[in-house]
Amino acid sequence: MSDNSDDQGYWKANVRLIWLCLIIWALCSFGFAILLRPLVSGIAVGGTDLGFWFAQQGSILVFLVLIFFYAIRMNAIDREHGVDEE
Amino acid sequence: MDQTTLNFIVVGASFALYFGIAIWAKAASTSEFYAAGRGVNPVVNGMATAADWMSAASFISMAGLIAFVGYNNSLFLMGWTGGYVLMAMLLAPYLRKFGKFTVPEFVGDRYYSNAARVVAVICLIVISVTYVIGQMRGAGIAFSRFLEIDITAGLFTAGFVVFVYAVLGGMKGITYTQVAQYVVLITAYTVPAIFISLNLTGNPIPGLGLFSTITEGNQGAGQHLLITLDGLLTDLGFREYTATTNPWLMALYTLSLMIGTAGLPHVIIRFFTVPKVADARWSAGWALVFIALLYLTAPAVGAMARLNITTTMWPAGIEGEAVAVDELPDWFETWQVTGLLGVEDKNGDGRIQYYNDSNPDLQALATERGWEGNELVTFNRDILVLANPEIAQLPGWVIALIAAGGIAAALSTAAGLLLAISSAISHDLIKSVFNPNISEKGELLAARISMAVAICVAVYLGLNPPGFAAQVVALAFGLAAATLFPTLMMGIFSKRMNSQGAIAGMLAGLISTCAYLFLYLGIFFLPGTNMLDSSQYLFGIPPTHFGPIGALFNFGAAYLVSNATAAPPKEIQDLVESVRIPRGAGMAVDH
Numbered sequence: 001m002s003d004n005s006d007d008q009g010y011w012k013a014n015v016r017l018i019w020l021c022l023i024i025w026a027l028c029s030f031g032f033a034i035l036l037r038p039l040v041s042g043i044a045v046g047g048t049d050l051g052f053w054f055a056q057q058g059s060i061l062v063f064l065v066l067i068f069f070y071a072i073r074m075n076a077i078d079r080e081h082g083v084d085e086e
Numbered sequence: 087m088d089q090t091t092l093n094f095i096v097v098g099a100s101f102a103l104y105f106g107i108a109i110w111a112k113a114a115s116t117s118e119f120y121a122a123g124r125g126v127n128p129v130v131n132g133m134a135t136a137a138d139w140m141s142a143a144s145f146i147s148m149a150g151l152i153a154f155v156g157y158n159n160s161l162f163l164m165g166w167t168g169g170y171v172l173m174a175m176l177l178a179p180y181l182r183k184f185g186k187f188t189v190p191e192f193v194g195d196r197y198y199s200n201a202a203r204v205v206a207v208i209c210l211i212v213i214s215v216t217y218v219i220g221q222m223r224g225a226g227i228a229f230s231r232f233l234e235i236d237i238t239a240g241l242f243t244a245g246f247v248v249f250v251y252a253v254l255g256g257m258k259g260i261t262y263t264q265v266a267q268y269v270v271l272i273t274a275y276t277v278p279a280i281f282i283s284l285n286l287t288g289n290p291i292p293g294l295g296l297f298s299t300i301t302e303g304n305q306g307a308g309q310h311l312l313i314t315l316d317g318l319l320t321d322l323g324f325r326e327y328t329a330t331t332n333p334w335l336m337a338l339y340t341l342s343l344m345i346g347t348a349g350l351p352h353v354i355i356r357f358f359t360v361p362k363v364a365d366a367r368w369s370a371g372w373a374l375v376f377i378a379l380l381y382l383t384a385p386a387v388g389a390m391a392r393l394n395i396t397t398t399m400w401p402a403g404i405e406g407e408a409v410a411v412d413e414l415p416d417w418f419e420t421w422q423v424t425g426l427l428g429v430e431d432k433n434g435d436g437r438i439q440y441y442n443d444s445n446p447d448l449q450a451l452a453t454e455r456g457w458e459g460n461e462l463v464t465f466n467r468d469i470l471v472l473a474n475p476e477i478a479q480l481p482g483w484v485i486a487l488i489a490a491g492g493i494a495a496a497l498s499t500a501a502g503l504l505l506a507i508s509s510a511i512s513h514d515l516i517k518s519v520f521n522p523n524i525s526e527k528g529e530l531l532a533a534r535i536s537m538a539v540a541i542c543v544a545v546y547l548g549l550n551p552p553g554f555a556a557q558v559v560a561l562a563f564g565l566a567a568a569t570l571f572p573t574l575m576m577g578i579f580s581k582r583m584n585s586q587g588a589i590a591g592m593l594a595g596l597i598s599t600c601a602y603l604f605l606y607l608g609i610f611f612l613p614g615t616n617m618l619d620s621s622q623y624l625f626g627i628p629p630t631h632f633g634p635i636g637a638l639f640n641f642g643a644a645y646l647v648s649n650a651t652a653a654p655p656k657e658i659q660d661l662v663e664s665v666r667i668p669r670g671a672g673m674a675v676d677h
Contacts, residue, residue, distance in 0.1 A: 011666050018175045025171045029164045034337045037330060046297020047310025048328045055160035056385040057293060060167045060378050067174045067374055071367035074179075078364070083669045085362050
């Protein structure tokens with residue numbers, strides 16, 4: 001812990017990124033797939049509607065993208081703040 | 087060669103592989119036993135986590151659960167994967183930086199309290215033991231079905247196999263065995279699915295086939311698969327496959343499974359095994375990649391099987407005649423023997439009418455056509471995946487592969503759970519509470535003995551399962567969501583959280599969850615001891631959906647109590663600071 005103020009900035013950047021990811025996480029699963037399904041029901045996907053696709057596949061794909069996006073962004077933030085390993 | 091011999095050969099070969107790995111990966115230190123020496127590559131760890139996570143329920147039951155309910159049961163797909171997002175961002179990297187071996191160890195050190203550690207151990211044991219009963223039972227059933235031995239012999243075989251590679255290799259042995267088990271189970275799952283998808287839609291990727299049109303030669307050709315399925319089911323008086331019922335309850339159950347997944351100790355400890363914090367982040371992503379391969383296939387398997395069964399029962403459509411008894415496919419006969427599938431020609435017309443006889447709209451039609459109730463009287467949902475190769479008329483070795491896959495899914499999860507239990511006992515109870523001066527060698531021995539005892543208990547419970555095995559899984563998820571997840575998360579994200587707050591929170595989550603479950607499902611699930619029934623659910627919330635509410639109680643109690651008591655000491659606040667920052671995680675490797 002060389003520079004305490006920068007550690008604070010690092011943590012803030014991390015928490016901001018987590019919020020962003022969790023909002024997308026909730027929007028795609030609880031949102032489009034369940035509660036907002038009627039809103040997107042006009043969009044047809046392969047014999048059904050967008051909400052059904054999000055419920056059975058879309059959410060899982062979004063979760064995957066989110067975790068890798070988070071890992072890549074965090075590794076960059078680690079380096080920017082000089083707290084990465086090695 | 088007959089099918090049973092073929093099954094023995096394929097399953098036997100998979101066991102030989104696991105034993106070989108166990109001998110190669112023998113653990114020599116506690117670090118290797120608990121955390122595989124922290125030398126596991128994140129991709130390899132992701133694969134092991136996927137096998138660890140995907141239990142007999144994911145492999146055998148999930149597709150059937152979706153097939154017979156449709157859209158609503160997508161909550162299993164989202165719930166059991168969405169938890170990884172929470173784990174990857176809120177827990178895994180920080181717990182890896184903390185750099186110890188077990189979940190209760192983090193709780194005990196972060197909250198500077200052996201009381202907190204013991205409460206965490208109790209939660210962990212309740213969660214893992216309830217879970218492991220189902221896995222051992224699942225393994226025993228898979229053995230008895232495929233190898234045609236009785237369930238007791240099957241359970242002892244399962245116990246022996248886990249004993250060899252878990253007691254010998256610890257986490258190191260389990261990790262590499264799980265990689266092999268993953269390969270076995272994913273091959274077994276996807277091969278039949280690919281053939282079925284090709285058959286129905288011409289698309290070799292089942293997940294895409296689900297949203298494609300049906301090819302020539304099948305009922306409903308040229309139409310989207312889901313439209314055909316919805317139409318057939320409506321005609322037979324069933325609910326549309328893609329229909330929603332109660333979105334709020336569905337959202338609550340999804341959230342419950344997500345938080346529960348993120349709080350399950352046997353999954354969390356897998357993130358202790360990678361070399362760096364960055365690897366813990368990658369590893370969660372890789373775990374989900376490997377899980378998604380099965381989870382994106384499962385809804386296709388479910389929908390295609392439902393369609394196949396419906397068109398088998400009505401070869402000329404609903405307007406035509408139902409299937410004749412002597413024209414039922416061969417796999418009907420095989421499975422009728424097991425009692426998991428049953429037909430009964432109630433009106434004696436030599437045909438089997440399959441429809442929803444409790445739907446009033448269909449009763450008029452039934453009377454007109456002389457039907458006397460649904461004649462497909464039993465259809466166990468677990469058959470879907472197990473009979474898939476037979477339904478698709480695939481060769482015997484694919485059926486044998488499914489046997490090996492089902493057994494691999496059950497054994498890999500059982501091993502992960504047993505390791506979580508034994509490390510909590512040897513490391514958090516024996517080493518931290520009862521005998522802090524124990525030598526490394528003594529602790530390793532204690533870990534192996536606890537593992538052996540845990541296996542014996544698991545085999546015993548598998549042989550004499552408490553009658554409530556299905557309900558206790560709800561308890562496992564509910565407790566993980568209400569106790570471990572909030573406590574771990576607050577330990578990282580709140581510097582102000584102190585030991586009093588954490589203990590109050592865990593107890594509030596534990597007590598409220600147990601109280602709600604016991605109120606409706608009976609005290610310790612004993613039949614007849616429930617005080618309320620399902621018509622009296624609080625706000626209509628079933629006990630299985632209670633996890634997020636228990637977690638709220640935990641957060642609320644922890645917040646109130648910690649604000650009313652003194653802040654944690656300076657060194658604990660420094661510990662939290664250091665856990666948040668990746669630099670220095672390498673040092674933890676050799677501690």
